[in-house]
Each structure stands twice: as C-alpha cells, then as structure tokens.
Amino acid sequence: MKKVLLDVKGLKQYFNVGRKDEVKAVDDITFHIYEGETFGLVGESGSGKSTTGRTIIRLNTPSGGEITFDGKDVMKLKGRDALKQFRREVQMIYQDPYASLNPRMKVRDIIAEGIDINNLAASVEERNKMVDDLLRTVGLNPSHGTRYPHEFSGGQRQRIGIARALAVNPKFIICDEPISALDVSIQAQVVNLLQDLQKEKNLTYLFIAHDLSMVKHISDRIGVMHHGKLLEMGTSDEIYHFGVHPYTESLLSAIPLPDPDYERTRKRIKYQPEPEDGKERKMHEIAEGHFVYASEDEAKIFAEKLAKKKQDANK
Ligand SMILES: Nc1ncnc2c1ncn2[C@@H]1O[C@H](COP(=O)(O)OP(=O)(O)OP(=O)(O)O)[C@@H](O)[C@H]1O
Numbered sequence: 001m002k003k004v005l006l007d008v009k010g011l012k013q014y015f016n017v018g019r020k021d022e023v024k025a026v027d028d029i030t031f032h033i034y035e036g037e038t039f040g041l042v043g044e045s046g047s048g049k050s051t052t053g054r055t056i057i058r059l060n061t062p063s064g065g066e067i068t069f070d071g072k073d074v075m076k077l078k079g080r081d082a083l084k085q086f087r088r089e090v091q092m093i094y095q096d097p098y099a100s101l102n103p104r105m106k107v108r109d110i111i112a113e114g115i116d117i118n119n120l121a122a123s124v125e126e127r128n129k130m131v132d133d134l135l136r137t138v139g140l141n142p143s144h145g146t147r148y149p150h151e152f153s154g155g156q157r158q159r160i161g162i163a164r165a166l167a168v169n170p171k172f173i174i175c176d177e178p179i180s181a182l183d184v185s186i187q188a189q190v191v192n193l194l195q196d197l198q199k200e201k202n203l204t205y206l207f208i209a210h211d212l213s214m215v216k217h218i219s220d221r222i223g224v225m226h227h228g229k230l231l232e233m234g235t236s237d238e239i240y241h242f243g244v245h246p247y248t249e250s251l252l253s254a255i256p257l258p259d260p261d262y263e264r265t266r267k268r269i270k271y272q273p274e275p276e277d278g279k280e281r282k283m284h285e286i287a288e289g290h291f292v293y294a295s296e297d298e299a300k301i302f303a304e305k306l307a308k309k310k311q312d313a314n315k
C-alpha cells in the first residue's frame with residue numbers, strides 16, 4: 001500500500017478579495033502525493049503553481065480547503081514548535097539560484113541556517129562536519145564553504161540551495177522550477193542529483209515546471225494547471241501519451257521532438273478556454289487514476305476521446 005504523504009483538498013488561494021483586482025490564484029484544487037514519489041505540476045506562467053507551493057508550506061493562509069501532511073492538519077498546527085517542525089519537514093528549492101541565496105553570507109552559513117534554527121548540531125565542529133558532508137552530497141567541495149554565492153555558477157548555486165534544503169532532513173521538497181534558470185547542459189545534472197537524493201533519502205517531491213517535457217522524465221504523476229484550476233491529472237505516461245484536455249493537448253503540441261518528419265508537420269494547438277456557460281465542472285475519473293476537469297457531458301466525451309487515443313496507439 002502506498003502511503004499518502006500530502007493530501008490537498010479543495011484548496012483555494014484568493015488575493016485581493018472583494019477588490020477589482022481579485023485573483024483566484026488557486027481555485028479549488030484537489031490532489032495527493034504519495035510518499036517517495038514525484039508529483040509534477042505544469043502550466044503556463046500565472047497558472048498558480050508557485051502559489052500552490054507557497055500555500056502548502058503556509059507562507060500564505062489559504063482562502064479555503066484542507067492540507068494534510070503526514071496525517072496532520074497543516075491548518076491546525078498550533079504553537080511555534082509544531083510549525084517549526086512542519087517547516088523542517090517541508091523544504092523548498094527555488095527557481096532563481098541567484099536571488100534565493102543571501103549574497104552577504106558565506107556558503108557554509110547559508111547551508112547551516114536550518115541547522116542553527118533547529119539546534120541540530122551540538123557543537124561548532126559537528127555543524128562544520130554536517131556542512132562539509134552536505135557539500136559533498138550535492139557534488140561540491142567542502143572548501144567551497146568559505147566562499148560567497150557570487151563565486152559560483154548557476155548550477156553550483158542551485159546545488160547550494162539543495163544542500164540548504166537537505167540540511168534539516170526534510171521528508172518533502174517543493175522544487176519550484178529548480179532548473180528553468182539553468183543552462184540546458186546543466187539541467188540534466190541537477191535533475192540527476194535530485195533523483196539520486198530522492199532514492200537515497202526516500203524524499204517526496206512536488207516538482208513545478210512550465211513545460212511538460214521537463215516534468216515528464218522526473219515525475220511519477222502529473223497535474224496540469226491553468227488559471228488556478230487543475231484541468232487534468234494522471235501518471236506521467238498517461239498524460240504524455242493520452243492527455244485529453246485541450247489545454248494538456250496544447251502543452252503537448254508545444255514539445256519539439258528530435259524527428260524532422262514530425263517537426264515539419266507539428267502543429268501547435270492553441271487552447272481556447274470554454275466560454276463561461278454556468279455548467280458545473282469538477283474532476284472526473286475517466287480511467288483509473290486519470291482525472292479531467294469537466295462537466296458531466298464533457299466527461300463522457302473525454303472518456304470516448306481517451307478510448308480512441310488508446311485504440312489508435314495499439315494499431
Ligand atoms: N501575493 C500575491 N498577491 C496578489 N496576487 C498574487 C500574489 N501571489 C501571486 N499572485 C497572482 O496569482 C497568480 C498565480 O501566480 P503564481 O506565481 O502562483 O503563478 P505560477 O504558475 O507560479 O507562474 P510562473 O510560471 O510565472 O512562476 C498570478 O496572477 C499572480 O499575479
């Protein structure tokens with residue numbers, strides 16, 4: 001039996017409520033993440049991916065919904081200690097490895113911040129040893145600890161960010177576009193590091209990205225987000241090969257393939273959201289573990305479309 005580590009139900013995060021510029025950044029989304037798996041969250045800019053991550057770690061107070069982490073109701077964590085423990089178990093890695101590291105701090109002290117806050121080291125020697133080990137774990141050299149962030153490349157800075165997250169022995173890491181700002185040649189190295197660490201430490205990831213090609217390789221399951229809604233969710237293979245929501249199809253059509261024949265005929269599908277028709281829409285399970293956001297009528301059409309796609313693939 002797989003254990004659900006994070007359970008998100010009906011999560012809503014609205015900003016500027018009641019004002020003209022009200023934003024429903026996250027609008028009633030439901031998903032769960034199993035222990036040890038990677039759940040990919042994809043969608044275009046502004047779809048609410050980062051807000052979802054920030055609300056899960058309680059940097060925002062949700063407008064509605066429930067978040068359960070490791071059996072505990074995150075909204076009901078009371079007192080400094082409970083919140084501190086939660087913030088230790090759940091870490092975040094950011095998109096911009098330049099902005100997310102304090103330029104005035106030595107790498108050693110950046111990495112040790114969580115160790116200090118949580119009193120995880122009994123002595124200075126132990127603290128130094130922990131930092132040295134962490135630097136090695138992420139493929140850096142212990143001697144790098146005395147340097148400042150600006151002395152490192154983008155990929156190395158992201159490794160520092162990963163070491164900082166690992167320092168407190170988290171169970172769950174929210175990776176918010178951790179490779180988007182890196183050179184393509186460096187991206188695979190950082191992804192490989194994250195995957196090795198996951199196996200070694202049984203980590204669970206929420207992996208946020210813009211495009212499907214990036215999350216496909218790293219994720220076990222994928223959620224496709226648009227305007228604050230989850231529109232489709234399923235295993236990576238299912239979404240990649242048999243995504244049926246028009247928005248998912250538009251993301252899929254944007255992925256270039258190293259096949260000249262395919263590229264010559266590849267048509268980018270542009271997603272036109274359905275007009276507001278007042279129909280009630282929710283997630284429907286159209287195949288085992290494959291969910292799509294739809295009205296009752298649309299769900300039937302999507303289910304037929306899925307069956308046809310699978311049939312065609314078998315030909
Ligand atoms: N603190 C805030 N106050 C007001 N609006 C906000 C706030 N944070 C986010 N938003 C808005 O919520 C929406 C979703 O933003 P979010 O950053 O979650 O998107 P994203 O999917 O992470 O986009 P990107 O891919 O560009 O990082 C956007 O319209 C954004 O302007």
Ligand SMILES: [Mg+2]
Binds near residue numbers: 049050176
């Ligand atoms: Mg974001």
